[in-house]
Amino acid sequence: MPLLEVENLQVHFRTPTGINRAVDGVSFHVDPGETLAIVGESGCGKSVTSMSMMRLIPEPPGKIAGSIRLEGRDILALSDREMRALRGNDISMIFQEPMTSLNPVLTVGRQIGETLRLHQGLDQAQAEARAVEMLTLVGIPEPGRRVREYPHQLSGGMRQRVMIA
Ligand SMILES: Nc1ncnc2c1ncn2[C@@H]1O[C@H](COP(=O)(O)OP(=O)(O)OP(=O)(O)O)[C@@H](O)[C@H]1O
Ligand SMILES: [Mg+2]
Incomplete structure (x- = not known):
């Protein structure tokens, strides 16, 4: 199938x-x-x-x-509820424009963490630790520092990689 x-x-x-x-x-x-x-x-x-x-x-x-x-x-x-359970777990999307998809007033760590809390039920601390891991996986140097930065502080390529993370 x-x-x-x-x-x-x-x-x-x-x-x-x-x-x-x-x-x-x-x-x-x-x-x-x-x-x-x-x-x-x-x-x-x-x-x-x-x-x-x-x-x-x-x-x-x-x-x-x-x-x-x-x-x-x-x-x-x-249903919308069933679809929410699927989204971010079984099917995900890396959006085209990181500058409009990312929220400018939240750190990138918060935004990656939000997805993990919503879709995988992690708590705040677990989500933050996992966000650092994800940034490492997509090849962003100094992930521990970057995770606390806002989208405008990152390069275009890094922002796109944040979306992948
Ligand atoms: N919300 C919307 N309301 C009206 N038209 C829309 C809406 N979203 C997309 N379109 C139209 O749908 C068509 C396809 O747009 P789409 O964004 O899928 O193009 P694309 O192939 O992804 O282009 P690109 O390579 O520029 O990203 C366009 O004519 C666009 O104007
Ligand atoms: Mg397009």
């Missing part, structure tokens, strides 16, 4: 000037251990396709149709 199976995905946005068919009939599957790259010109719908798999398309103005199955489960049919 494929790990992820997307069939005839359609994502449309209702805008003041009409319907934007951002994604119009996309199908693909990913097997366990496989890496799939989706390539295409700016605005062709790569991010919208990915956001659909995370169920992060705002409805309205968006409208999703088709099916997205993760290990056989239809993601589009899950």
